[in-house]
Structure formats: structure tokens, C-alpha cells
Amino acid sequence: MPLPPTPTITGTSSARRPALTAGSLTATAMMAPALxxxxxxxxxxxxxxxxxxxxxxxMTSANWTYVGGDNYRRAVTDPLFWLAISNNVFIxxxxxxxxxxxxxxxxxxxxxxxxxxxxxxxTIIFMPVVISSIAVAFVWxxxxxxxxxxxxxxxxxxxxxxxxxxxxxxxxxxxxxxxLIAAWQNVGFQMMLILAGLxxxxxxxxxxxxxxxxRGLKAFWYITLPGIRNVLVLATLITVIGGFKVxxxxxxxxxxxxANATQVLGTYTYTQAFxxxxxxxxxxxxxxxxVTAVLLGWLQVRLSRRA
Amino acid sequence: xxxxxxGEMRLVAGAILGAALLAVPARxxxxxxxxxxxxxxxxxxxxxxxxxxxKATHPNVTIEHQIFPGDPYKTALKVALVGxxxxxxxxxxxxxxxxxxxxxxxxxxxxxxxxAPGGFAKVLPEGWLDAxxxxxxxYGVAMDAVSKYVFYDKAYFAEHKLEIPxxxxxxGALCKAVRGINPDTIPMPLGNKTRWKAIHWMTMLNERxxxxxxxxxxxDLSRPADQLYTDPGYAxxxxxxxxxxxxxxFEDAPNATEYAIADSMFATKASPMEYCxxxxxxxxxxxxxxxxGFFRLPVMExxxxxxxxxxxxxxxxxxxxxxxxxxxxVEWLSFLVSDEQGLKFAEKVQFLPSNAKxxxxxxxxxxxxxxxxxxxxxxxxxxxxxxxxxxxTVADAYMNATVEVLNRTxxxxxxxxxxxxxxxxxxxxx
Numbered sequence: 001m002p003l004p005p006t007p008t009i010t011g012t013s014s015a016r017r018p019a020l021t022a023g024s025l026t027a028t029a030m031m032a033p034a035l036x037x038x039x040x041x042x043x044x045x046x047x048x049x050x051x052x053x054x055x056x057x058x059m060t061s062a063n064w065t066y067v068g069g070d071n072y073r074r075a076v077t078d079p080l081f082w083l084a085i086s087n088n089v090f091i092x093x094x095x096x097x098x099x100x101x102x103x104x105x106x107x108x109x110x111x112x113x114x115x116x117x118x119x120x121x122x123t124i125i126f127m128p129v130v131i132s133s134i135a136v137a138f139v140w141x142x143x144x145x146x147x148x149x150x151x152x153x154x155x156x157x158x159x160x161x162x163x164x165x166x167x168x169x170x171x172x173x174x175x176x177x178x179x180l181i182a183a184w185q186n187v188g189f190q191m192m193l194i195l196a197g198l199x200x201x202x203x204x205x206x207x208x209x210x211x212x213x214x215r216g217l218k219a220f221w222y223i224t225l226p227g228i229r230n231v232l233v234l235a236t237l238i239t240v241i242g243g244f245k246v247x248x249x250x251x252x253x254x255x256x257x258x259a260n261a262t263q264v265l266g267t268y269t270y271t272q273a274f275x276x277x278x279x280x281x282x283x284x285x286x287x288x289x290x291v292t293a294v295l296l297g298w299l300q301v302r303l304s305r306r307a
Numbered sequence: 308x309x310x311x312x313x314g315e316m317r318l319v320a321g322a323i324l325g326a327a328l329l330a331v332p333a334r335x336x337x338x339x340x341x342x343x344x345x346x347x348x349x350x351x352x353x354x355x356x357x358x359x360x361x362k363a364t365h366p367n368v369t370i371e372h373q374i375f376p377g378d379p380y381k382t383a384l385k386v387a388l389v390g391x392x393x394x395x396x397x398x399x400x401x402x403x404x405x406x407x408x409x410x411x412x413x414x415x416x417x418x419x420x421x422x423a424p425g426g427f428a429k430v431l432p433e434g435w436l437d438a439x440x441x442x443x444x445x446y447g448v449a450m451d452a453v454s455k456y457v458f459y460d461k462a463y464f465a466e467h468k469l470e471i472p473x474x475x476x477x478x479g480a481l482c483k484a485v486r487g488i489n490p491d492t493i494p495m496p497l498g499n500k501t502r503w504k505a506i507h508w509m510t511m512l513n514e515r516x517x518x519x520x521x522x523x524x525x526x527d528l529s530r531p532a533d534q535l536y537t538d539p540g541y542a543x544x545x546x547x548x549x550x551x552x553x554x555x556x557f558e559d560a561p562n563a564t565e566y567a568i569a570d571s572m573f574a575t576k577a578s579p580m581e582y583c584x585x586x587x588x589x590x591x592x593x594x595x596x597x598x599x600g601f602f603r604l605p606v607m608e609x610x611x612x613x614x615x616x617x618x619x620x621x622x623x624x625x626x627x628x629x630x631x632x633x634x635x636x637v638e639w640l641s642f643l644v645s646d647e648q649g650l651k652f653a654e655k656v657q658f659l660p661s662n663a664k665x666x667x668x669x670x671x672x673x674x675x676x677x678x679x680x681x682x683x684x685x686x687x688x689x690x691x692x693x694x695x696x697x698x699x700t701v702a703d704a705y706m707n708a709t710v711e712v713l714n715r716t717x718x719x720x721x722x723x724x725x726x727x728x729x730x731x732x733x734x735x736x737x
Binding site (some may be wrong): 029059062144148164165167169170171243255257258271275277 | 558
């Protein structure tokens with residue numbers, strides 16, 4: 001019995017494709033675990049969230065009701081959604097100023113201003129970065145407690161007034177307190193990034209500029225700033241993305257309160273999903289957060305490449 | 308011949324096998340009942356001992372007990388019940404949370420198991436069975452109830468000749484008297500950072516203003532929309548809270564104070580009073596503070612509430628609709644509410660058991676616990692707590708409104724307006 005004709009691969013397509021080498025197979029095998037994890041824990045949930053955002057369902061209900069774009073329309077008219085967004089923007093802007101700005105100042109001081117104990121200061125400032133956000137939140141809750149917290153005691157000892165409703169209980173200052181805690185925890189990371197950038201600038205550039213009469217502010221403007229531009233872009237984008245994704249710090253310290261004053265997208269999404277059982281609506285908000293994070297991530301990659 | 312012999316052999320073999328099967332009782336299938344509860348003092352020990360005792364009648368049943376802190380439990384339970392590895396039996400509060408699980412068919416109808424001989428429905432009084440009864444069917448077993456009282460430092464009261472107040476006005480005057488003794492002493496710290504402490508106050512203040520019957524149709528959203536939460540009693544209740552705050556009863560920043568700090572202020576005698584749950588007694592004992600008394604939240608002058616009504620929240624267990632062993636699960640729960648286990652529960656956990664037949668025989672519990680149990684026994688009406696009773700968005704609106712009333716960013720009338728707005732939205736969705 002004659003065998004069926006063996007299919008042949010035409011030359012054109014195989015010529016275009018790179019040959020499957022042992023090296024590329026190894027690379028694929030090495031990446032597979034990470035790709036599988038990303039697929040299972042990021043991509044699939046993201047796709048499910050996008051699909052779920054077009055349905056009305058609770059976490060415990062078996063039935064999903066298709067509602068089209070209702071969940072997105074609801075978000076547009078929900079004042080709490082906009083409050084959460086504006087709080088996120090406040091945290092983002094405040095974090096860039098306090099963390100990137102503060103980190104740059106600290107890095108400059110450590111790079112130029114301090115001759116002795118440089119490593120000790122650097123370690124102390126960096127230390128909060130390695131503590132978990134939950135632990136940081138609990139420590140600050142105690143510090144800010146209006147009855148037994150040391151901050152009130154210090155402020156009173158200085159003869160200054162303390163906030164009547166407490167540092168975390170007053171809607172007008174609670175968000176500022178969150179900003180302070182976030183800055184305390186993260187400024188060390190930004191400082192290290194920027195310090196690394198500063199130290200990568202060759203000293204000869206400053207020496208040459210000095211011979212040409214460029215010192216102080218001029219040297220900073222024409223040498224330091226261009227030299228650390230890439231690092232600053234990276235630090236800013238990391239802070240912006242972190243500001244939009246913030247959850248644990250807010251959840252533990254204020255729970256989004258008092259009376260929603262510190263609600264951010266992350267905590268409001270959680271409340272809608274797990275407290276009110278509005279999973280469809282929560283998914284829609286999660287998609288908004290996802291799109292924001294993806295856009296910012298894309299921007300980060302683009303700017304890094306350009307740099 | 309060969310065939311005939313084989314047939315005989317088969318008969319003999321069959322007879323031997325049959326005899327063997329009759330002689331050796333069938334080994335029952337090993338069953339694991341996974342149980343989830345909150346992490347309360349003494350709970351772990353109580354369940355461990357009860358599980359051992361249960362083996363006497365159910366040698367093949369093993370109880371696998373897992374404990375959780377309060378807030379994470381609420382979320383973890385929902386996720387687990389939807390998933391494939393959830394608990395067989397689980398703790399739950401009566402009210403909206405239990406109702407939601409029943410509606411979503413995640414909690415099992417256990418009426419028939421409960422009515423079987425030895426079942427919990429034959430043991431518990433009707434009032435307790437009502438805690439988990441929906442549309443005439445039983446969906447849970449009430450294990451205990453928590454109540455709330457104003458606890459006070461007896462020695463402080465005696466030293467300063469202070470008297471137990473009979474009205475909310477007198478309670479305010481008492482707070483002023485405490486501030487008069489020492490302006491820095493907080494008479495009764497609130498600790499409302501997580502919002503549930505003040506909603507407990509509002510639960511009772513609403514009752515004191517309007518009575519249980521006056522609020523029931525608003526709470527279950529059955530009142531017509533144009534009348535929903537329009538009773539002026541709601542604003543009056545908020546105003547009563549404001550009046551107590553003005554009298555200096557609470558700390559300056561109640562919405563920024565952790566409840567644990569408020570508890571420790573009373574336990575360390577820094578404050579002479581605290582409105583606290585019956586669960587607080589074990590904590591006070593552990594802190595070495597035993598010389599305390601208690602009284603119900605006083606009535607409101609001109610209010611429609613009753614001094615015979617008090618905060619009473621039944622809690623208990625439900626059975627997962629996905630359990631593979633519903634019979635054994637309910638038998639285990641029925642065992643937990645038996646006379647003997649009711650007594651042990653009171654001794655170990657110091658919560659008020661649903662089966663309190665042997666409570667007077669309880670050993671190793673403080674006198675205050677027995678006194679509270681006795682007082683609860685005299686209640687004519689239980690008042691369920693708003694954050695468990697109300698639909699979740701209405702409960703959330705109520706908690707936020709209370710926060711704002713305490714912060715003075717909302718007037719009592721505006722606060723009721725916010726609650727009404729949430730209630731109308733929830734009613735429209737029903």
C-alpha cells in the first residue's frame with residue numbers, strides 16, 4: 001500500500017523564520033515557569049475581570065446577568081468613584097513631590113554634603129523600605145493615635161494644638177497623613193535610585209565644567225540633571241504607578257474613612273466587591289485601574305527606551 | 308459431575324463469605340467535618356474538647372477546626388463557600404449576612420436534620436431557632452448571643468458617690484460629674500475607628516427612641532418608599548449621641564481611636580465606664596479587673612423604647628450547601644448545643660449559650676458572667692445590631708453617617724437623610 005504523500009514545508013516561510021535552536025528551546029523552557037505564573041495569576045484574572053465588568057453578579061451568586069456597559073456608566077455617575085480617583089491623583093502628585101523630590105534632596109546630601117557616616121545614614125533612611133506595608137501601617141497607627149500616640153504628646157509638649165478629630169480621624173488631614181507615611185516608607189528607595197544615578201556621573205565632567213566657570217546651580221542644571229534624567233523618569237513612573245495601585249496602607253490605617261474621606265480606587269473596589277457584593281461594578285473599576293497601570297507601564301518602557 | 312461439584316463449592320463459598328460479612332461489622336467511612344469559627348477566647352479549647360467527646364458516638368468523624376479574626380473572616384468565608392474547598396460548618400451572625408447566603412443557596416436547609424431525634428430543633432427554644440429561620444425553614448443553629456451593657460468601675464463609683472443613671476440625660480450628667488472630678492478622665496471611651504462601636508450605640512439609641520416595632524419596617528425595607536426612615540426618632544437618636552458627646556462622655560477623637568485602646572482604658576481603670584459587649588468580661592478578667600458592675604443603656608426621656616429591651620445578637624453555625632456530610636454536620640452542631648456542651652461553652656468561652664439549662668452549675672466563670680446571663684434571661688425583647696441586620700449598603704451608610712455626626716460634619720437630620728438615600732436605593736434594587 002503506497003504511503004500518503006509527506007507534506008513539505010515551502011522554502012519561503014522557513015527561510016524567514018529563525019531556526020529552532022537548542023539555545024532558543026532552553027530559553028523558552030527557562031521562561032516557561034514565569035510565563036505560566038503570569039498567565040495564571042495576571043493574564044487570566046485580568047481577562048475574567050474585563051468580562052465580569054459587563055455583568056451584574058455577586059461573589060456568592062451563581063447567575064451572571066449581562067448588563068453591557070452599565071457598570072462603566074454607573075462609575076461615571078458615582079461620586080465616590082470620582083472621590084477615589086481624585087484621592088489617587090492627590091497621592092500620586094504628593095508622592096512624586098515627597099518621595100522623588102525628597103529622595104533627590106537626600107541623595108544630593110549624601111553624595112556631596114556628608115563626609116562621614118554616609119553608609120549609616122543611607123542604611124537608616126533605606127530601612128523602612130524593607131518593612132512590610134502592613135507593619136508600617138500598624139506602627140504609624142500607634143504613633144498617630146490621639147490618646148496614647150507619641151506624636152500628640154510631642155505636639156502638646158511643644159505647646160502646639162493637636163487636631164481635635166485625631167490625625168487619622170479628621171477628613172481634612174487624614175489623606176496628608178497617608179502621604180506622610182508613604183513618603184517615610186518609600187523615600188529611601190528613591191534616594192538609593194537617584195544616588196546611584198548621581199554617583200554614575202563622572203567627576204571629570206564637573207572638573208571640566210568648573211574650569212569653564214560652571215559651578216553650583218549651573219553645574220547642577222547642565223551636568224547633574226541631564227546625568228540623572230533617566231533615573232528621575234524611572235523613579236517618577238514607579239511612584240506614579242504605586243500611587244494608583246495603593247491599597248494596603250489605606251486599608252489598614254483608615255479603611256477608606258473617615259466616612260470615605262481617604263477612599264482610593266483600590267479600597268473602593270474592595271468595598272464594592274466584598275462588602276456590598278457588587279462584583280460586576282468592582283470589576284469595572286478594577287479595569288479602569290488596570291488600564292491606567294498598563295498605560296503608565298507602557299509610558300515607562302517607552303521613556304526608558306528613548307532615554 | 309464436575310459442574311454439580313462446582314455449584315456446591317460456590318454455595319459453600321457463598322455461605323462462608325456471607326457469614327464473614329455478618330460477623331464483622333462494616334467499617335464506617337472516615338468523615339472529616341471542616342469547621343470555621345471566629346478566634347474568640349476559649350473557643351479553640353472548647354471545640355477541641357467537644358470534638359473528642361463527639362467521637363464517643365461518632366468514632367469515624369473528625370472535626371477539623373480553623374479559626375479566623377473577625378473582619379478577614381467575612382471575606383474569606385464568602386470566597387471559600389463559592390470555591391471547592393470551603394468549610395462544612397461555619398460560624399455566622401444572624402441577620403443580613405446569613406440571609407444573603409441562604410438567598411445564594413450556599414447555606415443548607417437543615418430543618419429535617421434538626422427535627423430528627425436528638426436534633427437541635429428538639430433542644431433549643433423557639434426564640435433561638437428564629438435566629439436562623441427564613442420562610443419557615445431552619446438554616447442554622449444558634450449557639451450563643453452577645454449583648455451589651457455599660458460596664459462601670461464599682462470602686463470609682465463608690466469613692467465618688469456616683470449613682471447608676473436611669474435615663475440618657477442622667478448618663479450625660481454622670482459623664483459631666485466624672486469630668487468634674489478630673490477633666491482629663493474620659494468617662495466612657497468609644498473607640499470608633501473601625502465604625503462598629505458607634506453603630507452599636509445607634510442600634511440601642513434607635514430602640515430607645517422608637518422601640519423595636521417602630522423601626523422594624525425600615526430595617527427590612529418593607530415600609531413604603533415615601534415613609535422609609537422618615538420617623539423623627541432617627542434624628543432624635545443621633546441627637547442623643549451628640550448630647551452624650553457634648554456632655555464629655557467620649558474621647559476627643561472617637562473616630563481615630565481603636566476599639567482595643569478604648570477597651571484597655573477601662574480595663575486599666577483609666578476610664579470608669581465603657582459600653583461594651585458581653586465578650587468583654589473575659590478580657591477584663593484576663594486583665595485582672597473583676598470589681599466591675601454593669602447596667603443596661605438607660606432609656607430615653609420621652610422615647611418609645613423599653614427598659615426591658617436590650618442589645619442581643621444571636622450567633623451560630625450554618626452548614627454549607629456543598630457539604631458531602633450534611634447529616635453528620637448537623638449531628639455535630641446538635642451535639643454542640645446539648646445541655647452538657649452548653650454548660651461547657653459557658654465555662655470555656657464565657658458567652659451566653661443558646662442552651663442555658665445548666666448555666667447555674669457553671670464553674671470557674673466570674674460572678675459577673677452569671678449576673679449578665681441572669682439579666683439576659685429577663686429581657687422581654689432582643690435588639691439585633693444594625694451592621695448585621697441591615698442590608699449591607701444601608702449598614703455602610705449608617706456607619707458613615709454616625710462617623711460624620713460624631714465629627715460634626717453632618718447634623719442629625721442630614722445624617723438620617725444619607726441613610727434614607729441609601730435605603731431607597733437598596734429598596735429599589737429589591
